[in-house]
Amino acid sequence: MMKLKSIAAVIALTQIGLGLSMYSPVTCAQNNVEAVQKVEKGPNNGRMLRNGDFAIELAIFETGVPPEFRVFVTKAGSAINPNDVDLNVKLSRLGDGTDNINFYVENNYLRGDMEIYEPHSFLVTVTAKYKGKTYQWSYDNYEGRTQIADVMAESMGIETEIIASREMEExxxxxxxxxxxPNAIRNISARFPGEIKSLNTELGKPVKEGQVLMTIEANESLQLYKVIAPIDGVVTSQNVGIGEQSSGRTLLTITNTKKLVAELNVYPMDQGKITLGTEVDIHIPGFKDAVKTSLSDTLYQLTSEQAKVYRAVIDNSDNQFSQGQFVTGQVLVDSYTVDIAVKAESLQGFRDFTVVYGKFEDQYEVRMLELGRKSGQWVEVLSGIPLGTEYVTTNSYIIKADIEKSGASHDH
Structure with a gap:
């Protein structure tokens, strides 16, 4: 089997000075181009395979049907009755076993009995029997494949994982x-009008429930009495000083900031998805980690935009969050298990497909995917790669670039 040369690996080996002898990138690319140019094409745009004056044209046909083989047989340049030819094609795939394709007669050609699924990358072995004689050909038809030594892949930061099922969330x-x-604020006033004789706190200071906030001398009795903090909190408003008269006004405001409420707007189209008690992650600008909580209650009145307001309590014991901060909530509306999932970072474009790169020992090859639902960093895979396959996650773009440079083409 023809060994594939890795351009990126050659370049990287040169850069880190390992001193290993390999073909140059230019030579590798030129050899690939020359190999493609030497392939003889037949009148049906298939590959011509010849043995003396006996020849078959092996074409992949995909107009209006899934890709399949169609074979046209000639001898000495003249068409042979396809009923007289017994044909078999074996496709040896990297990591996926061998496809064994038999043929039946249709019109003036032989038609394969199975789909040629992507990628069209395999070692092709063709066996034809005609009038007691057996003809055989073998050739490589690779695409989307490259080879990088493990030590080289590690130095380039290429990481892999194993395809598995995964718990997903919507x-x-x-x-x-x-x-x-509610009840987080207390406005402090004097029970009896009088003069402020002492003040034991000020704006911005924390206070504890039961703490003496100030002493007042009552105007009528001239007796001193104490004003006590009714809750733990922070002094968020101060309208009093020593020597002033209480004058029936609010003297201090204490606010308990240990808990805050995230009020989240849910619009009519989504209100049916929400139930109280549902888990929600609160993302606050400037903070890396989400605050995990749940929806505790909802307000009766809708907003002017017809949104229903759901509320979730968050811990603020460290006073790192503030009233009025805008937040984003991620409300859990469904959880499910998918048979196969890949990391979103692993996905790359290849021709018209979304792919990942499977790893098979020191070789990497595209696997075309049909994708389903996305959840965070994971994407469901409906088809294209089996469970247990090792695939590239981190730095998959390096594999893509190496394949594009190597000239591995989609050749039918």
Missing amino acids: RLKVYGELTLP
Whole structure:
């Protein structure tokens, strides 16, 4: 079997100075181009295979049907009755076994009995029997394949994982802001009018429930009495100073900031997906990690945009979040298991397909995928790669670039 040369590997080997002898990238690309140019094409745009004056044209036909082989047989340049030819084609695939294709007569040609699925990359072995004589050909038809030594792949940061089933989630993205919960604010005033004799806190200071906030001398009795903090919190408003009269006004405002509420707007088209108690991840600008919580209740009145407001309590013991911050919520609306999933970062474009690169010892080859649902960094795979296959996740673009440089083409 023809060994594939890795252009990126050659370049990288040169750069890190391993001193291994390999073909140059230019020579490798030229050899691939020359190999393609030497392939003889027949009148049906198939590959011509000859043995003396006996010849077959092996064409992949895919107009209006899934790709399949169609074979035209001639001897001394004249068409042979396809009923007189017994034909078999074996396609040896990298990591996927061998396709054994037999043929039946249709019109003036032989038609293969199975689909030639992507990628069209295989070692082809053709056996034809005609009038007691056996003819055989073998050739490589590779595409989307390259070869990189493991030590080289490791130096380039290429990482792989094994195809497996995965738990997936569907989440609804919503927007809102942080507000204070009910009963988080206390406005402090004097029980009896009088003069402020002492003040034990000030704006921005934390206070504890039961702490003496100030002492007031009552105007009528001239007796001192204490004003006590009714809750833990922070002084968020101060309208008083020593020596002033209380004058029946709010003197201090204490706000308990240990918990905040994310008020999330859910619009009519999505309201049927939401139930109370549902898990939600709250993403706050400037903070890397999401805050995990759940929807605790909802407001009765809709917003002016007809959104229903769902509320989720978040811990703010460290006072890192603030009232009025805009947030994004990811509400869990469904969870499910898929048979096969790949990481989104592994996906690359190849011709008209979305692919990953399977790893088979030190060789890498495209696997065309039919994709399903996406969840975070994972994407469901409906078809194209079996369970247990090793595939490239990190730096898959390096494999793509190496294949594109190597000249491995889609040749029928």
